[in-house]
Amino acid sequence: MDKTATKPSSLSDVAAAKQKKSPGAQSLGVGLEARGVHAWFSGKHVLDGISLDFWSGTVTALIGPSGCGKSTFIRTLNRMHEFIPGAQMAGEVLLDGKDIYESGTDVTKIRLKVGMVFQKPNPFPSMSIAENVLSGLKLAELKVADKDALLEDCLERAGLWSEVKDRLNAHGGSLSGGQQQRLCIARSLAVKPQVLLMDEPCSALDPGSTLKIEETISHLSSSMTIIIVTHNMQQAARVSDYTAFFLSDGGPGSMIEVGPTSEIFSRPRDTRTENYVTGRFG
Amino acid sequence: MSTVIATPKPGKPWTATPQQRLITASIYLGAVLVSFTLVAITPMKGKLAYFVVFFFSSLLIDFILSYIQRGMASAKDAIARGFVSVGMTLAVLPIFSILFEVVKRGYKGLNINLFTKDMSLTSVNDPIGNGGLIHAITGTIIMVAMALIVAMPIGILTAIYLTEIRGKFAAPIKFLVQAMSGVPSIVAGLFILSAYVYPITGALSGFAGSLALMILMIPTIARTSEEVLLLIPNDLREAGVALGGTQWRTVALVVVPAAKSGLVTALILGIARVAGETAPLVLLTGGGEKVNLNPFDGPMGSLPIYIWKCFGQGTEESIARAWSGILVLLVIVLALFISARFLSERKVAK
Incomplete structure (x- = not known):
């Protein structure tokens, strides 16, 4: 709350304030590792050898100008990349030390462990709020002893419980955009993922809803690995422990720099990172 | 001031x-x-x-x-x-x-007898109050319903293949379905006559008629369902799969429910497409004058045949009967179209 009250003057101050609150000491080990991930669309090379570790219990922000491959990269982490016709990839993504692209891997199990929140809120239109939250159980055919407790827990963690507890049977579409997005977050929490991928989750939302989702992210980060793509540098500084800067110079996108968020925003090693985070381009 | x-x-x-x-x-x-x-x-x-x-x-x-x-x-x-x-x-x-x-x-020609009596005891010159078209109404309902029961799953599954599975054969199948929607109804009738009636039963029946109607219904249902499924945003499919659903469960639990009212519209358009078909029924059903509720045995009447026969008889009374039959058929089809429109509009309102 003091983050907004004191209005820090620069992004590095924001990032530093964040670091002080959680000094990144709660890392629980490596949650997800990308090893030399390349990606192509119909033969066009769009992602060039990304290697990156995501520590459990931390938030990693992926920043960079449009078209640098951030979203493509995040979609290789739960095998959503292969849904795009013409998509190809190379490299390894290790979850609990096992390559998720290994042949014979049950891809639906991977997606249960690596959940995803999309850019546009996409609650299922034929379902109520409660059904939306629990839809993952039905889709993945999971059994849960106490559905009501899970429902409340997920909505509570997504910061939506108090707003919807009296109308759980209302349509998901009857919520505002920000509420819908938090409903989608609650929906992905219900299947208990280890990792949560968020692809510009606030880009379609107003500042108030954005703030709520950022609070949600902070709450969630203690128990899981969160990877968030964002165009909003303030947001990256506010919510993330680590930041990776992606850039494409017309060719495939590559990772220029990665480090603790406070360092990326205060003393980046690469001048291109500095130019980007200070708003000189991009 | x-x-x-x-x-x-x-x-x-x-x-x-x-x-x-x-x-x-x-x-x-x-x-x-x-x-x-x-x-x-x-x-x-x-x-x-x-x-x-x-x-x-x-x-x-x-x-x-x-x-x-x-x-x-x-x-x-x-x-x-x-x-x-x-x-x-x-x-x-x-x-x-x-x-x-x-x-x-x-x-x-409208009177209550139309909906309670058949034509088995009525001759062409009887006044219009004698006899009715209950045999034709029941025949049309039975044949269209039987055609629908088979054409509904085939049509919708074809649409799901085209939009969801998008397999190797999607393009040729799409082409075939489009070509099939242009098949003249008499051709469908002749096909059933030579492939089912002559070699297997040797007798005309309501079931033979419903087979021909089914052939005509499938492309309409498949094409309309395809359009409806294409309207479902890809976000929803991705969300379903990202939650650990298999493709089948995503289609069954997310895509089809989201498209439900549109799919109902597709079915109603399919019914409306065949409700007035005459040519194949002339070839295949035998067009009886009596109420026959068994589609597998004996000739079966239907509204289009009733109209066609009455006009053929040429007397003043039978021509009046034909016009009443047209009115009844038109009201049935109109009611179906209005309900289709109502269902699809309700979807937009959500």
Whole structure:
């Protein structure tokens, strides 16, 4: 709350304030590792050898100008990349030390462990709020002893419980955009993922809803690995422990720099990172 | 001195002023005058001549006035507007005249016996109150329902193959389905006659008729369902799969429920497509005069056959019966279309 009250003057101050609150000491080990991930669309090379570790219990922000491959990269982490016709990839993504692209891997199990929140809120239109939250159980055919407790827990963690507890049977579409997005977050929490991928989750939302989702992210980060793509540098500084800067110079996108968020925003090693985070381009 | 600023009265400043309306009215009045004059002084005669002259003269006057008032772009706009309105008129004119004619000729024959009696004890010269078309109504309902039971899963599964699975054969199947929707109904009838009736049963039946209707129904249901499924945003499919659902469960639990009302519309359009089919039923059903509720045995009547037969008999009474049959069939089809429209609009409202 003091983050907004004191209005820090620069992004590095924001990032530093964040670091002080959680000094990144709660890392629980490596949650997800990308090893030399390349990606192509119909033969066009769009992602060039990304290697990156995501520590459990931390938030990693992926920043960079449009078209640098951030979203493509995040979609290789739960095998959503292969849904795009013409998509190809190379490299390894290790979850609990096992390559998720290994042949014979049950891809639906991977997606249960690596959940995803999309850019546009996409609650299922034929379902109520409660059904939306629990839809993952039905889709993945999971059994849960106490559905009501899970429902409340997920909505509570997504910061939506108090707003919807009296109308759980209302349509998901009857919520505002920000509420819908938090409903989608609650929906992905219900299947208990280890990792949560968020692809510009606030880009379609107003500042108030954005703030709520950022609070949600902070709450969630203690128990899981969160990877968030964002165009909003303030947001990256506010919510993330680590930041990776992606850039494409017309060719495939590559990772220029990665480090603790406070360092990326205060003393980046690469001048291109500095130019980007200070708003000189991009 | 305090001036009270009154709330302005709500209005629509963009609508036509009385003066503009007067101009529009005078364009049409002028065109009417021109058409009367020209028809009177030239050898052109008849309603068509009035219509053609009226159309071109109103177009010309509108064009000139628009050009003088607002320039060339506006004048071209007036021309386009004229052609669009005449196209619309030509499209709806036949529909309204058919409806008008059917109601005018058909309502006289309407009576309660139509819905309680069949034609087994009625001869062609009996007054219209004798006999009814319950055998035709039941026959049509049985045959269409049987066709629907088979065509519904096939049509919807085809659409799911085309939009969700998008397999290697999607393109040729899409082409075939489109080609099939152009198959003449008599061809479907002949196919069933040679592939089912002659080699297997050797007898005409309601089931043979429903097989032909099914062939005609599948492409309509498949194409409409495909359009509906394509409208479902890809986000939803991705969300379903990202939650650990298999493709089948995502389709069954997310995509199809989201498209449900559209799929119901597809089914109703499929029914409406075949409800009035005559040619294959003439070949295949035998068209009985008695209520027959068993589609596998004996001839079965239907509304289109009833109408076709009554016209063929040629007496005054049977022609009146035919018009009543048309009216009943039209009301059934109309009711289906209205319910389809109602269902699809409810989806938009959500």
